[in-house]
Amino acid sequence: MRPSSETEGEPPVSHSLAARWRAATVLLALMAIPALAAEGGKRDSGPSDEQVAAELRDAALAGQNMAWDWVSELATRYGPRPAGSDSERQAAEWAAGRLKALGFANVHIETFPLTAWVRGTESAQIVAPVVQPLVAAALGESPPTPAGGVEGEVVIFPTLDDLKNAPAGSLTGKIAFVSARMVRTQDGAGYGVVVAARGAGPGEAARRGAVAFMLRSVGTDSNRIAHTGTTAYVDGRVPLPAFAISGPDADQIERLAALGEKVRVRFFSTASYVKDAHSQNVVADVPGRAHPEEIVLLGAHLDSWDQGTGAIDDGTGTAIIAAAAELIREIPRHPPRRTVRVVLFGSEEVAQPVAPFGAFGGHSYVDNHKAELPAHVLAGESDFGSDRIYRLALPAGVMKSAFATTAMRVLEPIGVLPSHQPAGEGGTDIGPAVAAGVPVFELFQDGSRYFDIHHTADDTLDKIDREQLDQNVAAWAALVWLAADGDVDFRAPPAAPAPPAAPAPPAAPPARAPR
């Protein structure tokens, strides 16, 4: 909301950040040969979109450090940023201040209410056959235990389905334990297989009489660190105290059971809820020069789980999209034809019942920007850590277009392959917008090590590979430039399959717009 010159009130670091960027801009401006196009959108004979995209890509790879500086200051100053917390709000104010200082337009914060969940004191032990400490974390949104804790014999279920097959009443007074192990894959496919137990487990256990639910952490590491995450509501609440235990603790319980021991576990938690909390989205634009009403939406989330510092989930996502947009704002000789909008969402890590996605920030954005949604030409979300991008998925209608060909020419040199599938739902934050018809692209990141630290205390800055982080910025800046400076209709239906040799009637359009 403030012009970029009004930076007197900002902390000194924002000055240095902005100053460094201004210096970089001057340097690059000196290198710029073609004249800046005047208003109105028609360019003179400057470099092609592809040349500018390559220039953005290479600038990102040249070690500008903006993404690193952003995520480093965010995670250091504010640490964990749980949805609805003071630190989430302070981080949003900081981010808005930085974006204003850099020169973004339309920078503002959009607040919305939610019930916050607050981790309390918690502990877990094996109490029989011998007392041993467990490393556990209450699942987000799960209720506290009774003041004296909750204790029971552990019943091990290798999968959620095994728990679902247990008879009614068979878990009375017991603790249900789903011990399924996540498989490490590059695309994170192992997550979906086991995370269902985190969502549905407490409800299934409660229906069978259990006093608590526990699961092996949904993660791929072998550290004594538990992976939290939300659980599903049943009739408006999480029905049971629910915990994740670390992988080695799950192994220990399985081995004790294999030795023929009956294992009893005790949990204690003083988790609580804050009914009148607020969260917020931060919005910032690089206004389009020709069609400012057309928006390319870049999303990531500012909130984080409460035990780590939200460095890779999703501090780096916010850093990647902010840095990519800033490069687009600064480096080309002219603004893009369309508006590039950065939205730093609040309260992504929340699963209170908000159909159909559970993304408070995403729903709030759609509610606030309903009228603009038809002019959202494309959206993408960065929320899978900080490792390199290896694949690009585009909306079905442009998969075989000149746009795709150009994009791949710019991205293949930095290790990005084309996906043979169209982009999916994009992510939690932009999910409600995508559900409302906004086309989506996906820049898939290498998730091989993402689930080692996802949703844990170990989500800290030291886990970021700065070279891979810059590669993300490069891919985002180049692709978003191509989308924003062109006039491609990403809502276009997919091309009809090539007709057989014999003449055929024209293909019918698909029943619904691709998304």
Added chain:
Amino acid sequence: MRPSSETEGEPPVSHSLAARWRAATVLLALMAIPALAAEGGKRDSGPSDEQVAAELRDAALAGQNMAWDWVSELATRYGPRPAGSDSERQAAEWAAGRLKALGFANVHIETFPLTAWVRGTESAQIVAPVVQPLVAAALGESPPTPAGGVEGEVVIFPTLDDLKNAPAGSLTGKIAFVSARMVRTQDGAGYGVVVAARGAGPGEAARRGAVAFMLRSVGTDSNRIAHTGTTAYVDGRVPLPAFAISGPDADQIERLAALGEKVRVRFFSTASYVKDAHSQNVVADVPGRAHPEEIVLLGAHLDSWDQGTGAIDDGTGTAIIAAAAELIREIPRHPPRRTVRVVLFGSEEVAQPVAPFGAFGGHSYVDNHKAELPAHVLAGESDFGSDRIYRLALPAGVMKSAFATTAMRVLEPIGVLPSHQPAGEGGTDIGPAVAAGVPVFELFQDGSRYFDIHHTADDTLDKIDREQLDQNVAAWAALVWLAADGDVDFRAPPAAPAPPAAPAPPAAPPARAPR
């Protein structure tokens, strides 16, 4: 104390362990060609010592799994085994039962008193500039905080020397933080450089008026897991509440300070002491056939820190020496000439003032076995994790002997090199025996990743590489066999350096026995 046939009272697993070993023994006995020598020590024309050592080595590498089964059951059944705790005592009883069941002689437990230290509830936070949780662990032996916790501004000292250079009174009301970072090396040399701060830091901080002491965990990992360990006593007590924080937490505080922030931290701990606790050593022998009074001593410790499960520190040490001795008991056609003694020490992880080593178990052993010490021909200790052995150090007097040549012929094929330095002090547990004149050998393990998990909650079974564990057993079994079945005097003085060309007087013996 019970003969090996009295196993009726043992849990079923010990049966299966013993049965598996008996089966392996039968198999190997069928392969044995030479006749077993009669009593008295002179062998018939059976295989050479070197051939038997190679046979032991190869049997260990053949996947017998004894070491794994031992450490797995130990760490699973009893979990953490802090000095003086019930679980340490139960683990000692379990180990003695296993050794008896396997057929060891003279199996008994030697109890001794100590004051136990018990971790309580503890927590740590950055309280300014913003509240952030810290991952911290009270240092062993350190006193509790006041009931309301202890809070102060953090003063960062890059090294212990920097803290020592701070003026008297300069830390009044503050928290001293030594932030030195451990260097990763194969031989663990980085540990000694920084661990001095853990020992001396609380005393130095207290002398300057500090209210608490903290240090960056002495470790090489980058996980949100703190490394505990003991601190030095000053006038009979640890003078201040003292904590290790995880590496990423140390980074966070350093970055906040670099942003110009004054960082305030709050610690809370209800640690306590148990004055009338007891610990114990477990002793078990493979009696020598010719000189049973001559003892080759193998040591490791059964106690562990309280947050992990003592898998690599030092469950694997106890497993390695027990498995090596069991192979020596079972596989050769005859017992060794000398006795092989396994001692599983208690209370190694303790630094209460017991001059000069602080090893309660080691001192108790020397006190109880004073008369036998002159007949302890050699001692070795396994207490550096479970990764492969890469170097052998022998007493100075045998470094260039036929014994060394034979040992290296057996060990080089499994990746062990000779050390060009004589063995040092051997380790904490055998330290008092070595100080009393017992010669020592050292089988150096690859410690490259040892300090990632040393003294942490992460010391769990999954960190053990079973192949490398077996290589340890192979090296121990082979070397100990060579020492126990021979008649080498390891107290022999080193050979005189080769005389110059001119005749020289006979070399004088060294002023003291090498150790």
